[in-house]
Amino acid sequence: MxxxxxxxxxxxxxxxxxxxxxxxxxxxxxxxxxxxxxxxxxxxxxxxxxxxxxxxxxxxxxxxxxxxxxxxxxxxxxxxxxxxxxxxxxxxxxxxxxxxxxxxxxxxxxxxxxxxxxxxxxxxxxxLPAGNSWLLVLTAITAGSDTGAYYSGRAFGKKKLCPSISPAKTINGAIGGVLVAVLAATLIGVFFLPDVGMVQLALAAALLAVVGIAGDLAESIIKRGTGIKDSGTLLGGHGGLLDRIDSLLLTAPLLYLLLTSGVLR
Amino acid sequence: MxxxxxxxxxxxxxxxxxxxxxxxxxxxxxxxxxxxxxxxxxxxxxxxxxxxxxxxxxxxxxxxxxxxxxxxxxxxxxxxxxxxxxxxxxxxxxxxxxxxxxxxxxxxxxxxxxxxxxxxxxxxxxxLPAGNSWLLVLTAITAGSDTGAYYSGRAFGKKKLCPSISPAKTINGAIGGVLVAVLAATLIGVFFLPDVGMVQLALAAALLAVVGIAGDLAESIIKRGTGIKDSGTLLGGHGGLLDRIDSLLLTAPLLYLLLTSGVLR
Known part of the structure; x- marks a missing residue:
């Protein structure tokens, strides 16, 4: 730990x-x-x-x-x-x-x-306008989802999410992760993005958290396919850099799409 | 034939x-x-x-x-x-x-x-402005390069271009292909793009023809790697559709870059 x-x-x-x-x-x-x-x-x-x-x-x-x-x-x-x-x-x-x-x-x-x-x-x-605040929201979603999944998975986790890809992930962990991600994103939103509708932001955060889990699983597919546990040892217990940014890789373009298409704001 | x-x-x-x-x-x-x-x-x-x-x-x-x-x-x-x-x-x-x-x-x-x-x-x-004429130029380059390479390769071809990837391609064939491509492109240019500088157009056509050959070789690498001769039988002796568009796939984005960056025009 x-x-x-x-x-x-x-x-x-x-x-x-x-x-x-x-x-x-x-x-x-x-x-x-x-x-x-x-x-x-x-x-x-x-x-x-x-x-x-x-x-x-x-x-x-x-x-x-x-x-x-x-x-x-x-x-x-x-x-x-x-x-x-x-x-x-x-x-x-x-x-x-x-x-x-x-x-x-x-x-x-x-x-x-x-x-x-x-x-x-x-x-x-x-x-983009307020790009910095949005990047902060994005990382709050990733961090919130990871932390939420870790603790709620340990507390209530039973049913596996995708046992063949990533045996440690549970459905309750995923739900907890999404909830904490939504909470984290709306908290940051209240302070840094006061003009954005909170319901909209919460829905977007939920979607981004789910896509972040898909990003995690994509990285697991790569590791499983190549037979390697961590992409590197750069960050100690966090594995390689690629392990850390796997969710961001898939969520950043989606947030960009939500912002430029006018769904958010 | x-x-x-x-x-x-x-x-x-x-x-x-x-x-x-x-x-x-x-x-x-x-x-x-x-x-x-x-x-x-x-x-x-x-x-x-x-x-x-x-x-x-x-x-x-x-x-x-x-x-x-x-x-x-x-x-x-x-x-x-x-x-x-x-x-x-x-x-x-x-x-x-x-x-x-x-x-x-x-x-x-x-x-x-x-x-x-x-x-x-x-x-x-x-x-893009005059997009149709440019697409015509692009296909003239592809067709010209293919035809030129075929005949000049048969007439003067000795030294192989890339024997390990595509044994039929010769250096003289490639040179002949580029020359015919430049000729075809400038001919189309005279009629359909009178405002474009001919030297510029000829240079761009030469570059596009070379990149087209790289596109051909890329497709050869795929065929060689998968052990398949033609991508399909849709077009008779022309192989599959992918065989036909392999050069266009790499030249179309390059022409777009040349036009939008202002190098051409």
């Missing part, structure tokens, strides 16, 4: 500091974080031929985040394409050095999509 | 008819075409559990094209995310029915990226 608590508090403090920094610093830190997550992914998948090509691959996959610096969604879209083109060129160029070139192309293409494209939505969110 | 020529002429006529149709019809036909290409891809990769889930997967992967109907790049970006989320949910829901759930998630995620996201750029192109 202590192994989880200390890095947890450390990360919350770090995140709040980061949100109060400039957009440029936010983008820089996010780029580095995404690079680490991509590196962890490639290490888990392990289809790369040597360190040089691994670094080139991570850099290529990073393009969507790199071009997100000025908050334009169409540049992220073009950046995703450029990453794909770069990976095709890399695969052609180093074709004979890959044990399975098609597997490398498909896995690294998926990494762009799942890790880089999704995490560039965190940068895009920051450029 | 006759087996290649007839479907070839048929496709050119069909394409010109399609370009003169309304944006809505263009989008409809492209959606159907992308659905067929996705279906062919899933059949090649063969990681799907039965027809029902296969159809659901194709529909989910199709989202970026479906939402491209009004030509907004940010909707295509959001659509790509929604496709990923949908695939995660599909994988969780049918987890026990997949032989290898992670492989399904990664392969179908790659299909969204490589097939649906890239082909929605064809719809986005149509909404």
């Amino acid at each position: 202590k192994q989880r608590l200390l890095p947890g508090i450390f990360m919350v403090v770090l995140w709040i500091l980061l949100l109060s920094a400039s957009s440029f610093i936010f983008w820089c830190v996010l780029t580095i974080g995404t690079a680490i997550a991509l590196y962890e992914f490639f290490r888990m998948i392990d289809k790369t031929p040597g360190t040089g090509v691994l670094l080139l691959s991570v850099l290529t996959c990073l393009i969507p985040v790199l071009v997100s610096a000025d908050g334009s969604p169409s540049e992220v879209l073009i950046g995703s394409y450029l990453a794909l083109l770069g990976l095709v060129v890399l695969t052609i160029f180093f074709y004979t050095r890959f044990a399975d070139p098609l597997a490398f192309l498909i896995h690294s293409g998926f990494a762009v999509f799942y890790i880089a494209l999704c995490s560039s939505f965190l940068v895009l969110l920051r450029f | 006759k087996q290649r020529l007839l479907p070839g002429i048929f496709m050119v006529v069909l394409w010109i008819l399609l370009l003169s149709a309304s944006s809505f019809i263009f989008w409809c036909v492209l959606t159907i075409g992308t659905a067929i290409a996705l279906y062919e891809f899933f059949r090649m990769i063969d990681k799907t559990p039965g027809t029902g889930v296969l159809l659901l997967s194709v529909l989910t992967c199709l989202i970026p094209v479906l939402v491209s109907a009004d030509g907004s790049p940010s909707e295509v970006l959001i659509g790509s995310y929604l496709a990923l989320l949908g695939l995660v949910v599909l994988t969780i829901f049918f987890y026990t029915r997949f032989a290898d759930p992670l492989a399904f998630l990664i392969h179908s995620g790659f299909a969204v990226f490589y097939i649906a996201l890239c082909s929605s750029f064809l719809v986005l192109l149509r909404f």
Whole structure:
């Protein structure tokens, strides 16, 4: 528990500091974080031929985040394409050095999509009106859902949610997680987003918490498929960076969609 | 040869008819075409559990094209995310029915990226100023490059371009292909895009032809990796639909980038 608590508090403090920094610093830190997550992914998948090509691959996959610096969604879209083109060129160029070139192309293409494209939505969110407060709400939902699921799962958990994917998750844990996430989001909302309707915010938080659980399960599918327990050891008991951001990867784009489509606000 | 020529002429006529149709019809036909290409891809990769889930997967992967109907790049970006989320949910829901759930998630995620996201750029192109003429230029480049490579490869071809990926391709064939592509593009340009600088257009056509060859090689990597010769038998000697659009998938987004960044025009 202590192994989880200390890095947890450390990360919350770090995140709040980061949100109060400039957009440029936010983008820089996010780029580095995404690079680490991509590196962890490639290490888990392990289809790369040597360190040089691994670094080139991570850099290529990073393009969507790199071009997100000025908050334009169409540049992220073009950046995703450029990453794909770069990976095709890399695969052609180093074709004979890959044990399975098609597997490398498909896995690294998926990494762009799942890790880089999704995490560039965190940068895009920051450029929306009150983007900082929304990012705070988003992390409150993730943290609330994790904490709620942990305690209510231990207290009342019996029926498994998805035993074949993640045996530790229970249905009561998930319900507790969603409830605490809604509570956390509305609390932050009252202080930082007084103009947003509370019912709307609560409903959105519930949806985001559910999608966050799907994000958790997606990461479990990757771990189970590759036979690896944690994506890395960067954060002590919290596992790798990818383990920490798995829910955010799927919830950030959804919050962006809710905000830009006018469903929220 | 006759087996290649007839479907070839048929496709050119069909394409010109399609370009003169309304944006809505263009989008409809492209959606159907992308659905067929996705279906062919899933059949090649063969990681799907039965027809029902296969159809659901194709529909989910199709989202970026479906939402491209009004030509907004940010909707295509959001659509790509929604496709990923949908695939995660599909994988969780049918987890026990997949032989290898992670492989399904990664392969179908790659299909969204490589097939649906890239082909929605064809719809986005149509909404740009003179979009129709540019689409005509793009297909002239593809057709010119294919034809030029075929004949100059047969006449002067000796040194192989990429023997381990595609043994039939020669360096002279590639050069001939690029030259004919540049010729075809500038010819179309003179008639349909009189305001565009010819040198610029020729340089862009050369770049697009080279990237088109990379697209061809990407498809070869997929075929070689899966051990399948043609993606389908829809078009007789032309193979499947995916075989035909492989270059377009990589060149359409690049042309869109050149046009929206102001490099062309």
